[in-house]
Amino acid sequence: MELYGERGFEQTTVAEIAERAGLTERTFFRYFADKREVLFGGSDEIKAVLVGAVADASASATPLEAVAAGLTALGAVMEERRGVEFARRRQRIIASNDELHERELIKLAGWSSALAGALHERGVDDSTASLAGEVGIAVFRAAFQRWIGEASGRRFEDVVAAAFGDLEGLGAPSAPSKSRQAAR
Amino acid sequence: MELYGERGFEQTTVAEIAERAGLTERTFFRYFADKREVLFGGSDEIKAVLVGAVADASASATPLEAVAAGLTALGAVMEERRGVEFARRRQRIIASNDELHERELIKLAGWSSALAGALHERGVDDSTASLAGEVGIAVFRAAFQRWIGEASGRRFEDVVAAAFGDLEGLGAPSAPSKSRQAAR
Numbered sequence: 001m002e003l004y005g006e007r008g009f010e011q012t013t014v015a016e017i018a019e020r021a022g023l024t025e026r027t028f029f030r031y032f033a034d035k036r037e038v039l040f041g042g043s044d045e046i047k048a049v050l051v052g053a054v055a056d057a058s059a060s061a062t063p064l065e066a067v068a069a070g071l072t073a074l075g076a077v078m079e080e081r082r083g084v085e086f087a088r089r090r091q092r093i094i095a096s097n098d099e100l101h102e103r104e105l106i107k108l109a110g111w112s113s114a115l116a117g118a119l120h121e122r123g124v125d126d127s128t129a130s131l132a133g134e135v136g137i138a139v140f141r142a143a144f145q146r147w148i149g150e151a152s153g154r155r156f157e158d159v160v161a162a163a164f165g166d167l168e169g170l171g172a173p174s175a176p177s178k179s180r181q182a183a184r
Numbered sequence: 185m186e187l188y189g190e191r192g193f194e195q196t197t198v199a200e201i202a203e204r205a206g207l208t209e210r211t212f213f214r215y216f217a218d219k220r221e222v223l224f225g226g227s228d229e230i231k232a233v234l235v236g237a238v239a240d241a242s243a244s245a246t247p248l249e250a251v252a253a254g255l256t257a258l259g260a261v262m263e264e265r266r267g268v269e270f271a272r273r274r275q276r277i278i279a280s281n282d283e284l285h286e287r288e289l290i291k292l293a294g295w296s297s298a299l300a301g302a303l304h305e306r307g308v309d310d311s312t313a314s315l316a317g318e319v320g321i322a323v324f325r326a327a328f329q330r331w332i333g334e335a336s337g338r339r340f341e342d343v344v345a346a347a348f349g350d351l352e353g354l355g356a357p358s359a360p361s362k363s364r365q366a367a368r
Contacts, residue, residue: 062355102286105293127330131347132354134322142315163315167356170316171246173348 039090039100042081043107047114049073054118063124067115067136068164071143075156084156088148112137139163223274223284226265227291231298233257238302247308251299251320252348255327259340268340272332296321323347 053073057066078087094100116133120126143163147156154162237257241250262271278284300317304310327347331340 062357064354064356068357098290102290105289106282106286109289127326128350128354130329131323131326131350134326135319135351135354138318138322139315142311142318145314146311161357164357166312166315167319167351168358170248170312170319172248172351173246173252173345174352 039093040103040107043110046074046077047111049077050111051114051118054115055121057122063119063128063132064135064164064167066119066122067132067139068160070115070118071136071140071160072157074140075160078156084148084153087144091144091148108137108141111140135167139167223277224287224291227294230258230261231295233261234295235298235302238299239305241306247303247306247312247316248319248348248351250303250306251316251323252344254299254302255320255324255344256341258324259344262340268332268337271328275328275332292321292325295324319351323351 050070057069119129234254241253300313303313
């Protein structure tokens with residue numbers, strides 16, 4: 001990770017990463033399928049955390065409350081495993097490389113579908129589940145930017161909770177006629 | 185477009201596309217930078233439509249009402265220019281090709297930033313503007329899937345308006361303490 005930051009992702013070889021980590025190349029590849037895995041490893045595991053927490057949310061939870069439970073559980077994993085400094089460095093690397101940026105977006109689209117699927121399992125209709133999954137990832141993305149951008153040291157789950165709280169203040173058009181009117 | 189559907193995007197050559205359209209290859213390249221442009225051409229123009237409509241929304245519009253105005257204007261362009269049948273075919277092609285899917289996600293991330301930027305110009309603080317931009321694209325994605333998936337022939341702007349109306353029913357956790365509780 002440090003090396004990606006110092007030299008750029010493309011210029012860093014597996015040999016260099018392995019050397020910095022005190023590993024042989026061979027050992028490196030036993031842990032990571034390729035050098036992108038350092039940035040994207042564990043994504044499927046995180047998907048499972050999201051889905052599990054949505055499934056375990058209380059029966060009375062609304063779709064977005066269940067999604068919030070998923071993102072809270074995800075936040076706990078992010079905090080415990082690697083923390084905000086890792087997230088900051090990772091984000092800088094991803095922002096500097098189109099291919100990594102694309103892979104990040106694909107990953108998030110997969111999480112959105114996973115959330116929608118987990119909501120569907122709770123009996124939420126497909127159309128509502130998809131919308132809630134998309135909104136969940138929208139909140140995640142906005143919260144993630146706030147989290148890595150602020151010096152306050154708030155925990156990720158608190159930033160997520162605040163972002164969900166902010167949704168109401170965005171003033172969603174409540175009726176079709178109203179939103180069409182706003183366009184005129 | 186027809187050819188992409190019949191043969192797959194990768195297997196279709198520019199020569200074949202040009203022939204079907206009654207153009208020489210040379211003329212084709214005068215209109216489209218490459219064959220992906222057939223699918224992604226006009227994306228910057230659409231970004232300008234979004235930004236313009238957000239800027240023109242009434243002064244009293246909430247952030248999401250302004251975003252809804254942007255998506256309504258975008259919907260009008262989509263309906264007038266190419267319609268739902270084009271959108272359906274395009275989506276099938278994009279779903280079948282990873283590279284195109286990535287480019288689609290990059291495009292949408294760009295729209296989200298454009299919406300946030302336009303809101304910022306209206307005096308909305310950055311953090312709120314980013315959240316509203318992300319939520320706007322979340323609604324767009326969910327509405328788009330509904331629009332191309334249903335046979336009812338509703339106009340895109342009506343589907344968007346309905347999706348915005350559905351946001352409230354998703355039951356956003358209203359206070360940090362509540363969303364944390366839902367996770368337990």
